[in-house]
Amino acid sequence: MPLPMKELFDIPEGMIYLDGNSLGPLVKGVSDAVKDAVEAQWGGQLIKGWNSCGWMEQPTRVGNQVASLIGAPDGSVVMGDTLSIKVFQALAAGLALRPERRVILSDNGNFPSDLYMAEGLIDLKGQGYALKVVDPEDVIAAIDDTVAVVMLTEVDYRTGRRHDMVAITNAAQAAGAVMVWDLAHSAGAVDVDLAGSGCEFAVGCTYKYLNGGPGAPAFIYVRPDLAASVTPALSGWLGHKAPFAFDQSYTPAPDIERMRVGTPSVLQLAALERAMVVWEKTSVAEVRAASIALCDLFIAEVEARCPQLTLISPRVGAERGSQVSFAFEHGYPAMQALIDRNVIGDFRAPNVMRFGFTPLFIGREDVIAAVDVLETVLKDRLWDAPHYKTKSRVT
Numbered sequence: 095m096p097l098p099m100k101e102l103f104d105i106p107e108g109m110i111y112l113d114g115n116s117l118g119p120l121v122k123g124v125s126d127a128v129k130d131a132v133e134a135q136w137g138g139q140l141i142k143g144w145n146s147c148g149w150m151e152q153p154t155r156v157g158n159q160v161a162s163l164i165g166a167p168d169g170s171v172v173m174g175d176t177l178s179i180k181v182f183q184a185l186a187a188g189l190a191l192r193p194e195r196r197v198i199l200s201d202n203g204n205f206p207s208d209l210y211m212a213e214g215l216i217d218l219k220g221q222g223y224a225l226k227v228v229d230p231e232d233v234i235a236a237i238d239d240t241v242a243v244v245m246l247t248e249v250d251y252r253t254g255r256r257h258d259m260v261a262i263t264n265a266a267q268a269a270g271a272v273m274v275w276d277l278a279h280s281a282g283a284v285d286v287d288l289a290g291s292g293c294e295f296a297v298g299c300t301y302k303y304l305n306g307g308p309g310a311p312a313f314i315y316v317r318p319d320l321a322a323s324v325t326p327a328l329s330g331w332l333g334h335k336a337p338f339a340f341d342q343s344y345t346p347a348p349d350i351e352r353m354r355v356g357t358p359s360v361l362q363l364a365a366l367e368r369a370m371v372v373w374e375k376t377s378v379a380e381v382r383a384a385s386i387a388l389c390d391l392f393i394a395e396v397e398a399r400c401p402q403l404t405l406i407s408p409r410v411g412a413e414r415g416s417q418v419s420f421a422f423e424h425g426y427p428a429m430q431a432l433i434d435r436n437v438i439g440d441f442r443a444p445n446v447m448r449f450g451f452t453p454l455f456i457g458r459e460d461v462i463a464a465v466d467v468l469e470t471v472l473k474d475r476l477w478d479a480p481h482y483k484t485k486s487r488v489t
């Protein structure tokens with residue numbers, strides 16, 4: 095089906111939604127799928143649903159669908175928990191693979207939660223572990239034989255800068271370190287070849303470009319040759335090799351299921367599983383090509399018409415994810431003025447106006463229309479009103 099495929103989404107009339115990188119919109123059919131999961135499955139089947147409705151296999155079934163979008167084989171991805179938890183698990187498992195080393199290396203373009211989880215894990219472990227955070231362009235130079243795990247987010251949430259996954263994974267592994275990639279801003283947006291990269295672990299969330307809805311479960315990938323031996327760190331009963339044997343002590347499952355922790359979020363998984371149908375009608379390669387073209391168009395239009403803004407995203411499409419960010423001193427009120435006029439992007443401190451382009455539901459005409467509004471907001475200083483300057487809890 096040609097892009098955009100707006101008819102597959104329920105987006106409010108007249109809204110130009112440039113925030114699919116933060117929360118993907120509602121896919122048509124998801125409401126019915128959730129209603130069915132609530133009424134027919136939960137309501138009708140009650141406890142029988144675990145078997146009769148396939149709830150127990152849902153985390154690996156949906157994991158396979160996600161795997162197919164990130165270049166990973168069947169059986170290498172499982173769903174569950176939130177991304178922060180999966181970051182913790184991957185890091186802990188990575189450190190356990192290099193017990194003689196003490197450093198987690200990351201960059202200051204990483205999402206804070208990933209760094210916070212690393213700090214918490216280090217506090218918990220004691221024993222001289224440390225987190226080293228460098229500039230994104232200095233990562234390769236900072237990898238040495240003290241580094242146990244290199245943990246990076248492929249696409250920078252603020253600028254959209256994209257790391258070279260293969261080059262960094264190769265450098266990490268050549269120095270004997272384990273590689274953990276966070277694909278939060280990659281899955282469903284850019285052409286990831288996880289198996290080809292050779293990385294040991296990857297994690298990501300599904301409420302951004304995969305449109306799973308607020309609170310949708312995260313995913314974790316473990317390279318297949320390691321899945322039977324890595325330490326799951328969070329040793330919950332559903333990662334046990336036989337949960338219903340109710341053994342007194344923990345023996346992990348012999349495969350990716352060892353990265354499961356507790357009861358899956360069945361209703362959220364029902365929403366996500368239904369949202370994945372959009373990938374039956376297009377491919378990540380098509381979406382990626384269209385996204386580069388939309389972002390290029392947006393940059394050209396904004397630079398021609400909005401001289402107040404400064405591009406902070408890479409200019410070259412291949413070095414970017416699926417978003418474009420501009421710095422502007424009055425970025426927060428300017429974004430509120432845009433949102434008031436039905437052009438939805440978001441703001442990231444200290445001065446970043448962020449626009450995500452999801453070609454599944456955004457076309458060239460939307461880009462032009464969005465810049466029309468942006469140009470007016472800036473030219474007429476429409477942002478310069480007191481009610482746009484009060485910050486909400488979520489920006």
Ligand SMILES: *Cc1c(COP(=O)(O)O)cnc(C)c1O
Pocket residue numbers: 176177178179204205207208247251276278279299312
């Ligand atoms: C969105 C995002 C998160 C959010 O984590 P949750 O636990 O799902 O709230 C974490 N890390 C990165 C890199 C993200 O982009």
